[in-house]
Amino acid sequence: MNRKEKRMETSMIHGGKHSDEFLRSLSMPIFQTSTFSFQNASEGERRFSGEEEGYIYTRLGNPTVKALEERMAVLEGGEKGLAFASGMAAVSAVLIALTKANDHILCSNGLYGCTYGLLTTLKEKYNIQHDFSLMETEEELRDRITDSTACLFIETPINPTMKVIDLRMVAKVAGEYNIPVVVDNTFCTPYLQRPLELGCDIVIHSATKYIGGHGDVIAGLVVGKKDFMDELAMNEQKDIGGVLSPFDAWLLIRGLKTLHIRLDRHSSSAGKIAKYLKHHPLVNEVYYPDIESPNLKGQMSDGGGVLAFDIEGGKEEAHQVMDQLKLIKIAVSLGDAETLIQHPASMTHAVVPEEERKKMGIGDNLIRLSVGLESVDDIWEDLEQALNAGAGKKKRT
Ligand code: MET
Numbered sequence: 001m002n003r004k005e006k007r008m009e010t011s012m013i014h015g016g017k018h019s020d021e022f023l024r025s026l027s028m029p030i031f032q033t034s035t036f037s038f039q040n041a042s043e044g045e046r047r048f049s050g051e052e053e054g055y056i057y058t059r060l061g062n063p064t065v066k067a068l069e070e071r072m073a074v075l076e077g078g079e080k081g082l083a084f085a086s087g088m089a090a091v092s093a094v095l096i097a098l099t100k101a102n103d104h105i106l107c108s109n110g111l112y113g114c115t116y117g118l119l120t121t122l123k124e125k126y127n128i129q130h131d132f133s134l135m136e137t138e139e140e141l142r143d144r145i146t147d148s149t150a151c152l153f154i155e156t157p158i159n160p161t162m163k164v165i166d167l168r169m170v171a172k173v174a175g176e177y178n179i180p181v182v183v184d185n186t187f188c189t190p191y192l193q194r195p196l197e198l199g200c201d202i203v204i205h206s207a208t209k210y211i212g213g214h215g216d217v218i219a220g221l222v223v224g225k226k227d228f229m230d231e232l233a234m235n236e237q238k239d240i241g242g243v244l245s246p247f248d249a250w251l252l253i254r255g256l257k258t259l260h261i262r263l264d265r266h267s268s269s270a271g272k273i274a275k276y277l278k279h280h281p282l283v284n285e286v287y288y289p290d291i292e293s294p295n296l297k298g299q300m301s302d303g304g305g306v307l308a309f310d311i312e313g314g315k316e317e318a319h320q321v322m323d324q325l326k327l328i329k330i331a332v333s334l335g336d337a338e339t340l341i342q343h344p345a346s347m348t349h350a351v352v353p354e355e356e357r358k359k360m361g362i363g364d365n366l367i368r369l370s371v372g373l374e375s376v377d378d379i380w381e382d383l384e385q386a387l388n389a390g391a392g393k394k395k396r397t
Pocket residue numbers: 112159206332333334347348
């Protein structure tokens with residue numbers, strides 16, 4: 001059976017490694033081992049030289065981790081996947097692989113705070129410059145590309161402003177200059193958006209979020225073309241060494257099996273909450289992807305589970321609303337069964353200087369919500385009472 005031909009929901013459960021290899025175990029076994037012994041010294045030598053395939057040491061490869069990597073490659077429609085110890089381990093490995101000193105990285109107009117922090121480090125240490133582009137038109141994008149641009153790094157939807165970028169347009173322009181396009185697909189997962197099919201080159205995930213889905217693992221994933229991924233495995237993954245543990249890989253394999261069902265519910269609940277919020281008098285603006293927008297041409301199959309909104313006031317009012325919540329947890333992260341709320345300006349994006357934050361559209365009154373799997377009515381009841389008790393109290397006085 002050619003598993004690549006199966007539909008997405010089936011591939012989430014069966015894609016990649018065939019379990020027949022492991023005593024027909026239905027669930028992928030956890031190879032909780034640091035190393036693999038050789039039958040003799042010559043076998044060890046052959047494996048190290050690459051003359052013979054086989055496991056050596058878990059930092060260099062592990063069957064449980066490989067099963068996850070193969071499944072992700074199938075789901076993203078890529079040639080090869082690699083797993084990392086965190087989303088940031090994946091981002092840093094890819095950016096280090098694609099750049100050298102004095103290069104330039106062109107980014108979407110908004111990035112997760114730690115990705116921004118990494119770019120700052122690369123600039124300070126290796127003079128790798130970065131710029132932000134709205135990526136709304138071909139002209140503006142062309143203007144921002146320089147002779148030193150080594151890659152485009154894009155979040156879509158952007159964390160936390162939820163702005164979406166037309167990946168087909170970006171991939172077309174970048175292709176004219178032969179510049180690789182890297183997409184952080186964390187908010188969508190391949191179930192909602194497949195950047196490689198739209199012409200992009202490398203996909204990154206914080207698998208901590210929807211792929212894990214249960215708030216119990218920190219992990220990162222990368223999918224791309226075999227040549228690039230082989231280099232990434234041999235250099236940045238192996239030698240920097242931010243690899244995923246076999247147990248954490250197993251948690252992600254388990255998480256993937258229900259990803260489609262979870263995301264259907266996350267999306268439908270988030271869509272409803274976005275609508276309710278739009279009608280709330282104390283909410284100024286709601287940010288949730290408009291998948292019907294003409295430039296997206298069906299790029300996203302659904303809106304996903306994250307939204308953001310501006311309330312009346314600033315940081316103090318935002319914190320006040322959050323402090324009134326009873327069911328919803330104040331926590332950074334997203335994609336969990338639990339609804340999570342956070343204040344980007346003082347939490348996930350606090351490291352971004354205020355001026356830069358404002359340019360990205362992250363005001364002090366912006367709140368991000370990751371809509372969980374609880375009853376949508378309970379989520380809304382909690383949010384509504386918190387808005388009324390927090391911001392409302394302030395407004396009335
Ligand atoms: C350590 S801060 C945040 C974690 C995660 N990337 C988020 O956006 O919530």
